[in-house]
Amino acid sequence: MSAQGARIGVVTFPGSLDDRDAARAVRLAGAEPVALWHADHDLKAVDAVVLPGGFSYGDYLRCGAIARFAPVMQEIIAAANQGLPVLGICNGFQILCESHLLPGALIRNDHRHFVCRDQRLQITNNTSLWTRDFELNEEIVVPLKNGEGGYVASDNVLDELEGEGRVIARYLEVNPNGSYRDIAGITNARGNVVGLMPHPEHAVEPLTGPTTDGLGFFTSVLSSLLQGAAR
Amino acid sequence: MSRHVDTVTNAANTPDLEQPFAELGVKPDEYARIREILNRRPTNSELAMYSVMWSEHCSYKSSKVHLRQFGDKKPDSDAMLVGIGENAGVVDIGDGWAVTFKVESHNHPSFVEPYQGAATGVGGIVRDILSMGARPVAVMDPLRFGPADAPDTARVLPGIIAGVGGYGNCLGLPNIGGEVVFDPTYLGNPLVNALCVGTMKHEDIHLAKASGIGNLVILFGAATGGDGIGGVSVLASETFEDGGPAKRPSVQVGDPFMEKLLIECTLEVLHAGLVEGIQDLGGAGISCATSELASNGTGGMHVYLERVPLRDATLTPEEILMSESQERMCAIVPPENAEKFLEICAKWDVVATVIGEVTDTGRLIIEWHGEVIVDVPPRTVAHDGPVYERPYHRPTWQDTLQADAPTADRLKRPTTASELRDTIMTMTAAPNLASKRWVTDQYDRYVLGNTVLAQPEDSGMVRVDEVTGRGVAVSTDCNGRFAKLDPYNGAKLALAEAYRNVSTTGAVPLAVTNCLNFGSPEDPEVMWQFSEAVRGLADGCLELGTPVTGGNVSFYNQTGDVAILPTPVVGVLGVIDDVERRTPMSWKTDGDLIYVLGTTADEFAGSEWAHEVHGHLGGLPPGIDLKLEQALSQILVACSRDGLIDAAHDVSDGGIMQALIEMALRSGIGARVWVPDNLDPFVFAYAESATRAVVVVARSEEQRFIDMCAARNFPATRVGVVDSAAAAEPALVVDGVYGDVLTLPIAELADKHFSTLPAIFGPTVG
Numbered sequence: 001m002s003a004q005g006a007r008i009g010v011v012t013f014p015g016s017l018d019d020r021d022a023a024r025a026v027r028l029a030g031a032e033p034v035a036l037w038h039a040d041h042d043l044k045a046v047d048a049v050v051l052p053g054g055f056s057y058g059d060y061l062r063c064g065a066i067a068r069f070a071p072v073m074q075e076i077i078a079a080a081n082q083g084l085p086v087l088g089i090c091n092g093f094q095i096l097c098e099s100h101l102l103p104g105a106l107i108r109n110d111h112r113h114f115v116c117r118d119q120r121l122q123i124t125n126n127t128s129l130w131t132r133d134f135e136l137n138e139e140i141v142v143p144l145k146n147g148e149g150g151y152v153a154s155d156n157v158l159d160e161l162e163g164e165g166r167v168i169a170r171y172l173e174v175n176p177n178g179s180y181r182d183i184a185g186i187t188n189a190r191g192n193v194v195g196l197m198p199h200p201e202h203a204v205e206p207l208t209g210p211t212t213d214g215l216g217f218f219t220s221v222l223s224s225l226l227q228g229a230a231r
Numbered sequence: 232m233s234r235h236v237d238t239v240t241n242a243a244n245t246p247d248l249e250q251p252f253a254e255l256g257v258k259p260d261e262y263a264r265i266r267e268i269l270n271r272r273p274t275n276s277e278l279a280m281y282s283v284m285w286s287e288h289c290s291y292k293s294s295k296v297h298l299r300q301f302g303d304k305k306p307d308s309d310a311m312l313v314g315i316g317e318n319a320g321v322v323d324i325g326d327g328w329a330v331t332f333k334v335e336s337h338n339h340p341s342f343v344e345p346y347q348g349a350a351t352g353v354g355g356i357v358r359d360i361l362s363m364g365a366r367p368v369a370v371m372d373p374l375r376f377g378p379a380d381a382p383d384t385a386r387v388l389p390g391i392i393a394g395v396g397g398y399g400n401c402l403g404l405p406n407i408g409g410e411v412v413f414d415p416t417y418l419g420n421p422l423v424n425a426l427c428v429g430t431m432k433h434e435d436i437h438l439a440k441a442s443g444i445g446n447l448v449i450l451f452g453a454a455t456g457g458d459g460i461g462g463v464s465v466l467a468s469e470t471f472e473d474g475g476p477a478k479r480p481s482v483q484v485g486d487p488f489m490e491k492l493l494i495e496c497t498l499e500v501l502h503a504g505l506v507e508g509i510q511d512l513g514g515a516g517i518s519c520a521t522s523e524l525a526s527n528g529t530g531g532m533h534v535y536l537e538r539v540p541l542r543d544a545t546l547t548p549e550e551i552l553m554s555e556s557q558e559r560m561c562a563i564v565p566p567e568n569a570e571k572f573l574e575i576c577a578k579w580d581v582v583a584t585v586i587g588e589v590t591d592t593g594r595l596i597i598e599w600h601g602e603v604i605v606d607v608p609p610r611t612v613a614h615d616g617p618v619y620e621r622p623y624h625r626p627t628w629q630d631t632l633q634a635d636a637p638t639a640d641r642l643k644r645p646t647t648a649s650e651l652r653d654t655i656m657t658m659t660a661a662p663n664l665a666s667k668r669w670v671t672d673q674y675d676r677y678v679l680g681n682t683v684l685a686q687p688e689d690s691g692m693v694r695v696d697e698v699t700g701r702g703v704a705v706s707t708d709c710n711g712r713f714a715k716l717d718p719y720n721g722a723k724l725a726l727a728e729a730y731r732n733v734s735t736t737g738a739v740p741l742a743v744t745n746c747l748n749f750g751s752p753e754d755p756e757v758m759w760q761f762s763e764a765v766r767g768l769a770d771g772c773l774e775l776g777t778p779v780t781g782g783n784v785s786f787y788n789q790t791g792d793v794a795i796l797p798t799p800v801v802g803v804l805g806v807i808d809d810v811e812r813r814t815p816m817s818w819k820t821d822g823d824l825i826y827v828l829g830t831t832a833d834e835f836a837g838s839e840w841a842h843e844v845h846g847h848l849g850g851l852p853p854g855i856d857l858k859l860e861q862a863l864s865q866i867l868v869a870c871s872r873d874g875l876i877d878a879a880h881d882v883s884d885g886g887i888m889q890a891l892i893e894m895a896l897r898s899g900i901g902a903r904v905w906v907p908d909n910l911d912p913f914v915f916a917y918a919e920s921a922t923r924a925v926v927v928v929a930r931s932e933e934q935r936f937i938d939m940c941a942a943r944n945f946p947a948t949r950v951g952v953v954d955s956a957a958a959a960e961p962a963l964v965v966d967g968v969y970g971d972v973l974t975l976p977i978a979e980l981a982d983k984h985f986s987t988l989p990a991i992f993g994p995t996v997g
Contacts, residue, residue: 018403114675145678209677
């Protein structure tokens, strides 16, 4: 398939906020954004899926805990296990953890405040389907904004993630939320599912973002699709 | 029905029943007038409705006679599509786009319950914008607190910031600016003003009116609960005496998730063309929405109150009418559209209930389980409330205050380089001038992906049209100290500053909103401040050609006899053809030249220096000539359009020195600056003369820039050059300081500027 023809789904849950932004980033990367609705058992034959940021279902119970049971998530979980590229950003990352597509959990920031800042990151894996356009150890700056962004997991899980090279990005200079081992994003063993707390979709235009570094995540998945690496 | 309900029949049969009108805040003469209107005593439900709708907060009874000036002195402007009186004014920004914006106060609830008070303040203004048919696209929040280190500030500030952030962030609205100001008069009277901007195409404008006999009245959104009952009349209209208010109804509780669903649901039903009229439910809840919709429309409405979905089944009809439960809207829908309307609501999990219909009776009739409990002419509730000509007079102390000018003899000024250096370090860290990052980093400024400029830039700017790049800029400003010294000119200065901030970023100022925060209108001296401020603002808007599109008045901001500084917060909205042409606040390029536009004079009355260093307030505020302000605005906009300048920053609180420091800190690049020959270095640094800006000009554009200023006869003085090598480390190096050179390392300035708020309110990140 060609990247030009790639169709990337962006899910809207009740309370999704960055869905328009994710769709814009998909478009600017050169693919066609496809709106997916939480209540539908329908992935509309997309080539990849983005779970955007926001407060799905009001973050009631726990962030992502209710979204995990949405009809569309049943399809996404099944497809992800078959290799469909899935990127969860912020609330999307929380949903992926709640869905057990990724290990660990995200808890309230250690300083107890919501934080919005331009965050420096180091890309520590450039083999996942969503990071392969980056150089290994490349430093990028993208916005970060969360109240519950502290990544936690048991030492065993953290050792395993690090041992297998599945930490895809780490916070540099400042750890903005108390994440263990400065982890900003991780991938599953297969490399098709990625969760990221910072927001690459807000760094895709020089006019509105601190950089355009965020585009790399979206072009990466197009490269992956083009190379037939997905599925 | 075991509960006794006071019906219209019952009221007619028991004309002499004593009613607790005073406890509801209704004055004896107002009660008499209600009886006259109805030709009988009101039912308890009617009394509840009149009491909330005739409260100061809803009826503007003390301010109305003054606010008329905004209409009477309205400048000719083609931009105005919907004026004062609707939920929010609407202006034309070109290409078929319209923008609506408004600022409102939520001061008293935020004192009582900081988090929920502030959160529901944001929620309320967002629904006002939504009910015009616009998609809310940004929020701003002008805030004022007591001294930064006061214990009560530590109680209210973190909750208010978290509330503004928590609600706005969950709605997915970028917070693009605002103010945080500290002054002792706001201790016990914090000001929480919230502004929202919305955009729409011209054809999507909707109004709050119930027309079309037989059309359905549909209530949708959250269920009605017992929160905020009587909040409007009691909370917003009673001064806080020492020892706390006697009555303290619960402040409303917000659910931003519900509001987010309500936004998407409302925009979908509006765009589907299903709705005849729409109104949000805020202060005075169902009382307000039904009476205003009916009064603006055909004139009659029949409501079945028992159909209202309740969170608390024990609520009485009076309580249901008065409840200020959040996240509710009311729509007028033709019967043939009802099915589709309810379908869209169901899609968004929003509960919608047909509670009545539009009639031709000219009466608002409300039933409760088959019995009529309200039967009133809606206009008497919504629009023909009492109007007071409150007495006012110039305060006896005003002359003494104005005579106490901060001359060099009265207040000690720095007279050596080392003294000025100490002053600079003090001022940079002063709570009012220090970085507000502690606050603004708790707000999402990125969501929606259209934020072009946000705090600490001079104005917030968002892109409206992704194809053409058309956008809007908004700034809110007010120096309450200036307004205390001279409310007339203080209001003009607030307008001038907001107007200038919008122009500084390259946008053309178009329209004005305001939030007038004052003490008790029952105090003739406060009333004088109010009348003067309104007169100043109305005159100023006429002179600048920017109409007032709407606003809000908040009275009773005082504790005991001590009123807040008169605080007429002014919001100016501007339009920019292409946001790519915006002017940022700071320099980037070595060798670019630094100019000051405007004239610096020995003006320190009401200045931040007099306040911070000497705790002094006296004299006359800086002079203001709005013709010059307009000329400066035209230069700044033309420079942006023609690419003559690379950066511009407004000069206001803290004068030129503060402006230069903020620019240096924003860029991290140093500069060399020299004090002009004809100015005392301290006056150059900290005077707060109006109508000035610092601009940064590339050398290649210098001649064109000078020619443009000369052609408009506007003073431009070269005061420096961007220079990353001005000192061994990045620094502002100031020459001509009492025969000396001051070196101000950026790292040292940053340490002062960024650590003040975290030191007081606790660390966040970094």
